[in-house]
Amino acid sequence: MLRDIDDFLAGRIGRRELLRGGAGLALGAGLAGCGLGDSGSGSKKETEKVVKAKPDGDLVYFNWSEYLDPALIKKFEKQYGVKVRQSNFDSMSSMMAKLRSGNQYDVIFPDQSYAPRLIAANQLLKIDHDQLKNYDNIWDFFHDPKYDPGAEHTVPYGLYATGIIWNEDKISGMTESWNDLFREDAKGKIFVLDDYQEAIGMANLRNGFDLSTVDPDELDKSKQMLIDQKPLLRGYSTDDIQNLINGNAWIHHGWNGDVVNLRNQVKNPESYRFEKAKEGIPVGTDTIAIPANAQHPGTALLFLDFMMDPENASQNVAYFGYPMAVKGAEDAFAKIAKEDPAVQITLDDVTNGQQYAYLTGEDKALWDRTWTEVKAA
Amino acid sequence: MSAVRAPAAEPPVQAAPAPSKPPKPFDRPRFLPIFTGAFFVFMFAPIVIVALFSFNSSKSLQRFEGFSLEWYRRFFEDESLRESLVASIQIATVTMLAATALGTMLAFALVRARSRWAGSANILMLVPLVTPEIVAAVSALVLFTQIGWQLSLETVMVAHITFSISYVTVVVRARLAALNPEVEQAALDLGATRWGTLRLVTLPELWPAIVAAALLTFALSFDDFVLSFFTTGESPQPLPVRIYSAIRFGVTPTINAIGTMMLTVSALLILLAIMLPRLLGRRESGLGVLVGRETA
């Protein structure tokens, strides 16, 4: 092999061969230029396919991990005689990345800032409400939410608030403030959510800015705050439940329902607490949607309907600790909120509170760049 | 492919290697054997521990509490993990067959041909060997998305084959270059066709290298993570990708079991690759072929 290399360097294999090899590269670049890859927006027609709610194959399910009661999955499987193939994402960005790679899912769970994005790009199937027996069970507000006018493409899932979860056995003296994520005495045991919206948003609130500000100077300050925080962190992660259970985290940036879910899994539930920060509380709604390229939309419709059933919704609420916008599931959450008022969140909170905005174009690019810079520093 | 590839470059031959004489007693520094021993302990300790604790009856990583096949049982009872195992084997098998075929043909062409295209093909073949895995994985991902090929088992296979061809070519070519072309020439003079010569004269001499390359391709594909990670579909995913997802959650004993099983498979394959030529009557071992005893 050295002989070839020697030949190459001595110029015996010369420009001609290099040119030919380079032709391959140019071919690739040229194909790209001709728009070979047009994996962009879908067509509106695809989103308006007529689909009947009946089993048409196994359900390909894509959600956060530990965010839907496994018992309900089994119940769905038995009820309709299908299997549920589960995959998990760990942030909205990675959900989008997988969708972009062309993976075909039947149900996905975008939040209220990503749903409009997908709708605008004709990526979500239009839902025929007549196919959903339980449509009227959905809280009236969500029949026409701002992020999805007419609720044509989504049904609501959990309502959430972001705060801080901690292990009282390991650390105490929390102050109901985002400052708790910057405690020197918990150095190496703190996690921040590995999500650009949550992390930057948190810094924005602590700085006194708007949650979703797009002012470059303000974002710069928040970026610096996050960079300065890094030496205190154990890591960035959205697996708040697991990190707290296995002891890697004493303090974790996390969501209100997760503390309830966590408590169900450990022998010492009283040790784990949740607090909301006085500087500002990000709130929002998660939704369930069906991608336009779903292979089994019929089963998917059945699944949406299944989750809007009051009995199923109540069971889910008890599992994951968030309220669901289904009439008849309110009591399940009221019980949880009574035991721990800290995790309370109401529809009022969500409609009047600070939500992550649907950022586009330059604004989104700015946030993306800020987050990459934080990670790289 | 996985992080492991046989060294692609060879130091120059200084002089005919002298026969190794046993070293004289006062020659041998005591430091070296101890250091080497420590090295082997360092290398094998984590692997031994993983294997050991895969039989642990409890979840603990600190105390070995009793022998149990629990974690293996859990692995085999988990349908999706079984599917991943099957998927990894399928990918590795297809990769092995395709890459060996393409690579061997390429090796033959590069050694024997004065073809105009040989030069460029040579460079094209060498570049993947020096391409970092992540670059390779990223370009494969970009390709598949741009041509609209949904990620699946097949995309992983294609990616693996692409980066295995070069390896097969290098190994086979080394052996081929060392063969005496005059025997083939004689066969041709006696009236054999080119294909016949290939089959009856060249291949019998060549096959230890081909088999060694094939088995190694299988092992590397089976173990590969980076390429698979970027090009896999949702289900089933190859085993290393499942391991990665599980590790992100923290250390769980089922991973120990999976790791030990993969380790055993790979070890058996490597041993097979090394021993096979010896077992079937050749003088040199497969190891010689692999470590690249080409005389450039």
Next chain:
Amino acid sequence: MSEQRFATTLLLPGGLWLLLLFAVPLGLVLAASLGSTDDLGNTVYGWHPENYRQAFDPLFLPVLLRSVGFAFATVALCLLIGYPVAYYIARYGGRWKHMLIALVVLPFFVNYLVRTYAWVALLADEGLVNGAITNLGIRDTGITFLNTSFAVVGGLVYGYLAFMILPIYAAIDRMDQALVEAGKDLYGTPWNTFRHVTWPATFQGVLAGCVLVFLPSVGDFISAQLLGGPSTYMIGNLIQQQFLGADNWPFGAALTAILMAFLSIWMVLYLRSAARASREAAL
């Protein structure tokens, strides 16, 4: 059939495969690196060289520098550990030489992930090593091994050590023993013999090993991900994040192109040196 035609026929399948499935995708990556993204994060081709400018932004340069730094540290450690081991096996291995080398190689056919994970299991705060430390009373609390730069470099060393040992072993194995004997007579001390005879004779092997360890280490992301923390981001992690976690393929493609170019420079330098040495040796 003429030999030419025969050979060209054999060349076509592999050659075409590599052209279409390796060279073309690299071209696509180059093209993507000059593109931008739409609102869904899809790549839109265009002319945006600012992706490259952004990569050299003061905030990203540290990542590249850190990757190179880690890689250099890895090479140095691999050399320090690998050379003595290679020397011992090659010179004193005797009949067991082949088996010992096979044992060196064997761990490297264990899945890289599983090997790295094994270190996670060993070094975790509740892992074996810390368990031993606290149980034996060496310290009260454990040591935080993981999520540090040391752990990352340690993982890289563990992952690529064989690449250093094999070429050095081959070089030492080929070395003419008579040279060493002569050197001993000439130079007296073992150290001088080493410096003036052994080292220069094996230098090409050392160089090969260094390159084989350096190249993959720079682009590695697994060690940093599993053993590192938020402050040990390497360029491989950054690329991975852009493609699988964030919405910015063009920037990721630009980083990939830069990485490839950077490594190619080293590769060419090495090949020149190796080819020159080869030519000199043949004289």
